[in-house]
Amino acid sequence: MLSKRSLVGIRLSFQTLAVLLFMLIGVSAYAADPTVGSGEEAIAAGKTVFNANCKQCHKLDAKSVGPALRGATDRQPLDKVKSFIKNSQAVIGSGDAYFTALFKEYSNTVMPAHEFLSDDDLNNLLSYIEHGDKVDPAAAAATAGGEAGAAAGGGIPSEYLSIILGVLVVVLLLILVVLGLIISVLTKYINKQDLPEDDKEFVSQKTDLGKVFKSDAFIIVVTALVIALVAKTAIDGLYSVGVQQGYAPTQPIAYSHKLHAGDLEIACQYCHTGVEIGRSANIPSPNICMNCHTHVQNVQGKEGISPEIAKIYAAVENNQPIEWVRVHNLPDLAYFNHSQHVAVGGIECQTCHGPIQEMEVVGQHSALTMGWCIDCHRQTEIATEGNAYYDKLVQLHSDSKDALKVKDIGGLECAKCHY
Ligand code: HEC
Ligand code: HEC
Ligand code: HEC
Ligand code: HEC
Ligand code: HEC
Ligand code: HEC
Incomplete structure (x- = not known):
């Protein structure tokens, strides 16, 4: 009877371990954050990019205008750090708690956007930041008053964590295999002896995976994981409430900017x-479409009236507007004026709206948050040439070594953008 009891015990531990292994693999898959490469070439290439764009404000192991950079990818997820480097104000504008706090800590110093950096550039840059010009921590501690050493040595590096996880998985697997072997040997051994009927039935019963999946422990663990995931998604979602970047609704007529503004090269202003x-760009009335579509009834080579173009005819005949779905929409509290930016500022539509002439369906390209407006106003020089309105200002400003930017003419004043 001793053997029967030990068989029960072994089977139970087998099932518990199987559940554990399953969880561990799940957790490590979720925790496996992409890490930064450490190849010599990447580091060298990254150093070049760093010296050209970041050196004036950052050191690797000490504070400068901005924070010490080493460890940035441990402090925040890799993708978020990349987005921040590309456009720090967009990340702060999206309400990200960590970077908003950091921004405050550095007295609202704006880190310029680096949209021009390719993903390769960013990867090399981060390789350099995490692995380049490593100083001996002891020497660094001596020179930098311990600050650098402490920063470099904080926490367990993520490589070690993955190694520990991997070793755990392997050990668990080995134990499972050994337990399985013991179970089969024991079963064979017991089967050879004379046993009462019900014991025989028990011994020959197979380990049932279905049972494991139905066990309370398994259900509780899975439920907890699911709840945690849902909560995380919900919290991330809340941070982007009101930000409609990427919104591209289906329109009532399959009108294509790629065809009209791209291939046919019709000027944006035509429509x-x-x-x-003025303030508003306007969406064209069906009459503007009819300038061409009284003649053009279909794409070249097709017969009859296209069903999409028939919708324009119906709108004109019934004297009803086409109900285009609005894509860009600032809240009522904000004032934005197109002519100020396009006619006076000389800004291309694409700077704010993206490559519209390549879009079959228009989508919102920029975040349209307050941070987005402000960031551009801080960085953009005013096109003063040939504009007599600015002559006085330019003269007044000529003492300053910085160029005249939108912020210098009041582009950061609340009342300019808010009623
Ligand atoms: C004009 C100064 C300036 C330049 C140039 C600059 N930064 Fe920054 N950076 C800052 C400041 C200031 C902060 C602190 C956050 C803030 O105020 O926006 C910061 C924050 C950061 C952070 C977050 C650090 C952390 O602790 O999590 C990273 C990463 C970063 N910068 C990378 C770069 C890289 C890479 C470049 C070059 C491509 C660069 N920065 C160029 C000023 C600058
Ligand atoms: C032949 C007329 C026509 C031309 C030319 C044209 N558009 Fe449009 N545009 C429309 C119509 C119709 C809509 C509304 C339907 C839609 O969103 O696709 C629209 C919508 C848009 C929107 C989104 C409006 C919203 O709801 O927020 C933007 C932005 C835009 N156009 C920019 C441009 C730019 C930039 C160009 C030049 C590169 C251009 N358009 C050329 C007709 C035109
Ligand atoms: C300046 C002339 C011009 C204007 C203005 C114009 N279109 Fe077009 N449109 C064309 C031409 C030309 C074609 C056919 C292109 C081809 O043959 O490939 C076309 C094709 C189309 C098609 C494709 C039809 C199909 O069956 O695929 C649609 C839909 C369309 N236009 C809608 C509109 C709408 C809506 C407007 C007004 C907002 C508009 N167009 C304004 C010239 C114009
Ligand atoms: C400085 C950034 C910027 C530039 C440059 C810009 N737009 Fe816009 N555009 C916006 C914003 C912001 C909105 C949303 C306005 C609102 O909701 O009040 C918008 C809205 C629109 C709309 C929707 C209708 C409306 O007026 O609200 C159209 C169409 C449009 N833009 C077309 C254009 C075209 C065409 C150009 C180039 C000639 C252009 N825009 C240049 C920022 C810009
Ligand atoms: C791509 C850069 C860019 C973006 C994005 C941008 N602006 Fe501007 N803005 C400018 C420039 C350049 C001027 C100066 C034009 C001139 O010479 O008067 C300006 C001027 C203004 C002015 C007039 C300021 C003054 O003192 O006369 C207001 C108001 C304004 N912008 C509001 C907005 C709002 C609201 C947004 C966001 C929805 C926005 N801008 C986004 C570049 C931008
Ligand atoms: C260059 C234009 C611009 C300037 C300057 C500006 N804002 Fe805004 N602000 C905006 C825009 C655009 C929005 C709407 C953005 C959105 O919905 O995400 C906004 C939104 C807001 C909101 C509402 C935020 C929310 O989540 O609904 C507040 C509050 C606000 N601004 C306060 C201010 C104050 C205070 C100042 C002066 C220190 C200021 N703004 C200066 C453009 C500006």
Whole structure:
């Protein structure tokens, strides 16, 4: 009877271990953050990019204008750090708690955007930041008053964590295999002896995976994991409430900017008649479409009236507007004027709206947050040339070594953008 009891015990531990292994693999898959490469070439290439763009404000192991950079990818997820380097104000504008706090800590110093960096550049840059010019921690401690040493040595490096996880998985697997072997040997041994009927039945019963999946422990663990994931998604979602970046609704007529503004090269102003003269760009009325579509009834080579173009005819006949779905929409509290930016500022539509001439369906390209407006106003020089309105200002400003930016003409004043 001793053997029967030990068989029960072994089977139970087998099932518990199987559940554990399953969880561990799940956790390590979720925790496996992409890490930064440490190849010599990547580090050298990264150093070049760093010296050209970041050196004036950052050191690797000490504070400068901005924080010490080494360890940045341990402090925050890799993708988020990349987005921050590309456009720090967009990340702060999206309400990200860590970077908003950091921004405050550095007295709202704006780190310039680096949209021009390719993903390769970013990967090399981060390789350099994490692995380049490593100083001996002891020497660094001596020179930098311990600050650098402490920063470099904080926490267990993520490589070690993955190694520990991997070793755990292997050990668990080995134990499972050994337990399985013991179970089969024991079963064979017991089967050879004379046993009462019910014991025989018990011994020959197979380990049932279905049972494991139905066990309370398994259900509780899985439920907890699911709840944690849902909560994380919900919290991330809340941070982007009101930010409609990427919104591209289906329109009532399959009108294509790629065809009209791209291939046919019709000027944006032909349809968006307001951009140079007023606040609003305007969406064209069906009459503007009819300038061409009284003649063009279909794409070249097709017969009859296209069903999409028939919708324009129906709108004109019934004297009803086409109900285009609005894509860009600032809240009522904000004031934005197209002519100020396009006619006076000389900014291309694509700077704010992206490559519209390549879009079959228009989508919102920029975040349209307050941080996005402000960031551009801090960085953009005013096109003063040939604009007599600015002559006085330019003269007044000529003592300063910085160029005249939008922020210098009041582009950061609340009342300019808010009613
Ligand atoms: C004009 C100064 C300036 C330049 C140039 C600059 N930064 Fe920054 N950086 C800052 C400041 C200031 C912060 C602190 C956050 C803030 O105020 O936006 C920061 C924060 C960071 C952070 C977050 C650090 C942390 O602790 O998590 C990273 C990463 C970073 N910068 C990378 C770069 C890289 C890479 C470049 C070059 C491509 C660069 N920065 C260029 C000023 C600058
Ligand atoms: C032949 C007329 C026509 C031309 C030319 C044209 N558009 Fe449009 N545009 C429209 C129509 C119709 C809509 C509304 C339907 C839609 O969103 O696709 C629209 C919508 C848009 C929107 C989104 C408006 C919203 O709801 O927020 C933007 C931005 C835009 N156009 C920019 C441009 C730019 C930039 C160009 C030049 C590269 C251009 N358009 C050329 C007709 C035109
Ligand atoms: C300046 C002339 C011009 C204007 C203005 C114009 N279109 Fe077009 N459109 C064309 C031409 C030309 C074609 C056919 C292109 C081809 O043959 O490949 C076309 C094709 C189309 C098609 C594709 C039809 C199909 O069956 O695939 C649609 C839909 C369309 N236009 C809608 C509109 C709408 C809506 C407007 C007004 C907002 C508009 N167009 C304004 C010239 C114009
Ligand atoms: C400085 C950034 C910027 C530039 C440059 C810009 N837009 Fe816009 N555009 C916006 C913003 C912001 C909105 C949303 C306005 C709102 O909701 O009040 C918008 C809205 C629109 C709309 C929707 C209708 C409307 O007026 O609200 C159209 C169409 C449009 N833009 C077309 C254009 C075209 C065409 C150009 C180039 C000639 C252009 N835009 C240049 C920022 C810009
Ligand atoms: C791509 C850069 C860019 C973006 C994005 C941008 N602006 Fe501007 N803005 C400018 C420039 C350049 C001027 C100066 C034009 C001139 O010479 O008067 C300006 C001027 C202004 C002015 C007039 C300021 C003054 O003192 O006369 C207001 C108001 C304004 N912008 C509001 C906004 C709002 C609201 C947004 C966001 C929805 C926004 N801008 C986004 C570049 C930008
Ligand atoms: C260059 C233009 C611009 C300037 C300057 C500006 N804002 Fe804004 N602000 C905006 C825009 C655009 C929005 C709407 C953005 C959105 O919905 O995410 C906004 C939104 C807000 C909101 C509402 C935030 C929310 O989540 O609904 C507040 C509050 C606000 N601004 C306060 C201020 C104050 C205070 C100042 C002066 C220190 C200021 N703004 C200066 C453009 C500006």
